[in-house]
Amino acid sequence: MPVEKGKLLSVEPERIREHQRLVLDGSDISGHWNRMFEQRVIWEYTPEQLSKITALEGGESLGWCYQCGKCVGVCPVDVVGDYGPRKIFRKVQAGMDLFSADDLWLCTTCMNCLRVCPKEVNMVEIMPAVREQAVLAGSMPAELQDAFEKTARYGNPLGEPARKRAEWTAEAGVEVPIVAKLGRPVDVLWWVECYPAYHWRGKEAARALARTLAALGVDFGIVGVEEKCVADSQRLAGEKGLFESLAEENIKTLGKYQFRQLMVTDPHAYNAFRNEYPKYGANYQVVHYTQLLAPLVSRLEWKEALHYRVTFHDPCYLGRHNGEYQAPREIINAIPGLELVEMFRCRQNGYCCGGGGGGMWLDGFNARHLGERLSERRVREAVEVGADVLAVCCPFEVSRFEDAVKSTGNEGKLLVRDIIELVDQARLGAAR
Amino acid sequence: MSSGRVLIIGGGPAGIEAARGLADLGVPVTIVESRDRLGGMPIAAHYATLTPSLEDAEQAMARMLAPLLGNPAVELRLGAAVSGFAGAAGDFELSVARNGSQESVRAGAIIVATGFQHFDPGRETQMYGYYEFDDVITLPESEKMLKEHSFVRPSDGRLPERVAFIQCVGSRDRQIGNEFCSKVCCGVASKQAIEIRQQLPEAKVFIFYIDMRMYGYWENRIYWPAQEQYKVNYIRGIVAEVLKKGDRLVIRGEDTTLGRPMEIAVDVVVLSVGMEPSQGTREMARLLGLRQNKYGYIETEGVPLATVLTSVEGVFAAGACTGPADLEDSVSMGGAAALKAAALVRKKALAAGATG
Numbered sequence: 001m002p003v004e005k006g007k008l009l010s011v012e013p014e015r016i017r018e019h020q021r022l023v024l025d026g027s028d029i030s031g032h033w034n035r036m037f038e039q040r041v042i043w044e045y046t047p048e049q050l051s052k053i054t055a056l057e058g059g060e061s062l063g064w065c066y067q068c069g070k071c072v073g074v075c076p077v078d079v080v081g082d083y084g085p086r087k088i089f090r091k092v093q094a095g096m097d098l099f100s101a102d103d104l105w106l107c108t109t110c111m112n113c114l115r116v117c118p119k120e121v122n123m124v125e126i127m128p129a130v131r132e133q134a135v136l137a138g139s140m141p142a143e144l145q146d147a148f149e150k151t152a153r154y155g156n157p158l159g160e161p162a163r164k165r166a167e168w169t170a171e172a173g174v175e176v177p178i179v180a181k182l183g184r185p186v187d188v189l190w191w192v193e194c195y196p197a198y199h200w201r202g203k204e205a206a207r208a209l210a211r212t213l214a215a216l217g218v219d220f221g222i223v224g225v226e227e228k229c230v231a232d233s234q235r236l237a238g239e240k241g242l243f244e245s246l247a248e249e250n251i252k253t254l255g256k257y258q259f260r261q262l263m264v265t266d267p268h269a270y271n272a273f274r275n276e277y278p279k280y281g282a283n284y285q286v287v288h289y290t291q292l293l294a295p296l297v298s299r300l301e302w303k304e305a306l307h308y309r310v311t312f313h314d315p316c317y318l319g320r321h322n323g324e325y326q327a328p329r330e331i332i333n334a335i336p337g338l339e340l341v342e343m344f345r346c347r348q349n350g351y352c353c354g355g356g357g358g359g360m361w362l363d364g365f366n367a368r369h370l371g372e373r374l375s376e377r378r379v380r381e382a383v384e385v386g387a388d389v390l391a392v393c394c395p396f397e398v399s400r401f402e403d404a405v406k407s408t409g410n411e412g413k414l415l416v417r418d419i420i421e422l423v424d425q426a427r428l429g430a431a432r
Numbered sequence: 433m434s435s436g437r438v439l440i441i442g443g444g445p446a447g448i449e450a451a452r453g454l455a456d457l458g459v460p461v462t463i464v465e466s467r468d469r470l471g472g473m474p475i476a477a478h479y480a481t482l483t484p485s486l487e488d489a490e491q492a493m494a495r496m497l498a499p500l501l502g503n504p505a506v507e508l509r510l511g512a513a514v515s516g517f518a519g520a521a522g523d524f525e526l527s528v529a530r531n532g533s534q535e536s537v538r539a540g541a542i543i544v545a546t547g548f549q550h551f552d553p554g555r556e557t558q559m560y561g562y563y564e565f566d567d568v569i570t571l572p573e574s575e576k577m578l579k580e581h582s583f584v585r586p587s588d589g590r591l592p593e594r595v596a597f598i599q600c601v602g603s604r605d606r607q608i609g610n611e612f613c614s615k616v617c618c619g620v621a622s623k624q625a626i627e628i629r630q631q632l633p634e635a636k637v638f639i640f641y642i643d644m645r646m647y648g649y650w651e652n653r654i655y656w657p658a659q660e661q662y663k664v665n666y667i668r669g670i671v672a673e674v675l676k677k678g679d680r681l682v683i684r685g686e687d688t689t690l691g692r693p694m695e696i697a698v699d700v701v702v703l704s705v706g707m708e709p710s711q712g713t714r715e716m717a718r719l720l721g722l723r724q725n726k727y728g729y730i731e732t733e734g735v736p737l738a739t740v741l742t743s744v745e746g747v748f749a750a751g752a753c754t755g756p757a758d759l760e761d762s763v764s765m766g767g768a769a770a771l772k773a774a775a776l777v778r779k780k781a782l783a784a785g786a787t788g
Binding site: 040041042043044045047050051054063064066067086090091093094119 | 636638644655656659660663665666667668687689690692693694695696
């Protein structure tokens, strides 16, 4: 309705367009245009819509919701929008076709709802199951499809050439051995993953980690150009087929080498190696880099005290999904000068950066549905506790939070650093 | 003089359990039952199955009754009513009217187990149209159809595609005067919903509720299976009116978790009617001089740590004559009343022996 200088003008009848049937956000708003401004009556409940979901493997538990609402209280998406598993259940019951609804893509699979759900309604399984059907039907946001296609074509969602996967090592300042070239077993095989291998901020963290491993005398190697995206987030976003074919390739690659531990930089890869790959017969002794370093960090020599007030953002896939809250904090506490302050949402109820479950590739889509990005909300929380540094240990997060620092006008107030970058800075000091 | 006999008024689950317990202790018992059959409401109201076990009601009650039949310690007075009362604890004298004749029974203690009646939906303040529309029925009417394995639209005998239960009919309502929760209707409606889905797998079943009150194991034994296995649709928000549109009923209300008005067509509406004190409960309370609460139920003294004492010494009460009670409550109270009654007649007998 046109509004001019605070005055509501009448609408000429010829400018009103009436659709015979119009469904928006899963709600039927058919009828005379004036009706849109009234409360919408539910004319029908459609158990069929719910049955379509509960018939899917992984979709069963959506039918268990008894509307307590605990999930909505902890849902990071609802904090910045209107969402939540309880609401999804009701909308489906009242006729929403989740397979074609925008609500399908808002869940980041952060698992905070499942943590509190008394009925164990498991959105971490429901969403991928329904998304898989949508993806098979070719119905998904374009930017997500783009990430899928790049992953399939190049082995990474950034669309970078596979042959450049180990190029970051050139500027590491230490030797980063490629396991194939070593021709011998290594103690630690480091699975670098895509963002640390290609994204400019990820590469900085990867180099810092390489220098730290070298300083500790860890016998390590990387896979290099043979490494392909683990694609756990693509799986959770509905591309199970892609995940499976990449898993097959990666398992074959890993089978060529001998190593004691598989170290990952990415909590999403950690989750896949730990919880998904065993389903395909591959079992590794997998550790996140913070878990590998925490017991070794006392052996490091420090050159510089970092006088920062630092707060730590628990990655959903390291914390809630896999129960590791302590290792990153042990490293932060070992770095001289740092003062660790916790945000009011941390550890088990840590907030989500918005990057999981495909969110990494849905920023444009999400912007149309949410009041602000989850990463922006999190940056505000870090600023609220007076932090100078927001420390992270998931490769999605550095870029997400740095963007959010800018978009929330906190540039110069808050630095975003991977924990390993802080280790590197304190260890090398001015020499770095 | 004292009497070692216990008179039980009411032959439903509570009264039967009291009689079983007393007979086991060797205490002679007289059961006065106004209906011509023992078994109480599960039999009289044609229950298909019991809640929460889903066991066949006839079989379950028959098993419960078996030890009483032909038991020399048990006298049955069916189709009978207590019409006169005198004496005191240890030595009551009661008149029992039956087939137009009067009989005098002496008893040392009395157990009242006269139960409840289902709320009459005609008294409901909402417009549920119970007396206008054939396809608006109550829980016991639904139960009877389920027992006969013919759950149909009463108006035309056709199988319903959609059935809606409306909870809290006649309960939790200040205007009606029943402020209490009837305790069993959430479970019974859910149990019936399961049975409808078992008998009519194509039917869609909805339960409209204010809040589901599935205490204890009813939660996991009835509510969760109803939703998770039998796909019963629970919708929070009470239907406010039932209208007739064409040959179908339309129910209107608010879907409170979506915050939107709701208006849907259904084939059968089941009103989850609650409990009220039965006529027998009111009459016996009056005759025996038992204190009643504002709802007409017999007031039990000393709750929560005493459950079967009344305001009159030597008179005990068990089951739904004291307030809404499920079968487990009723049977437990029957046993507790038997214990109290047996102890009382024994004490009075000992006292009489000592003085006499």
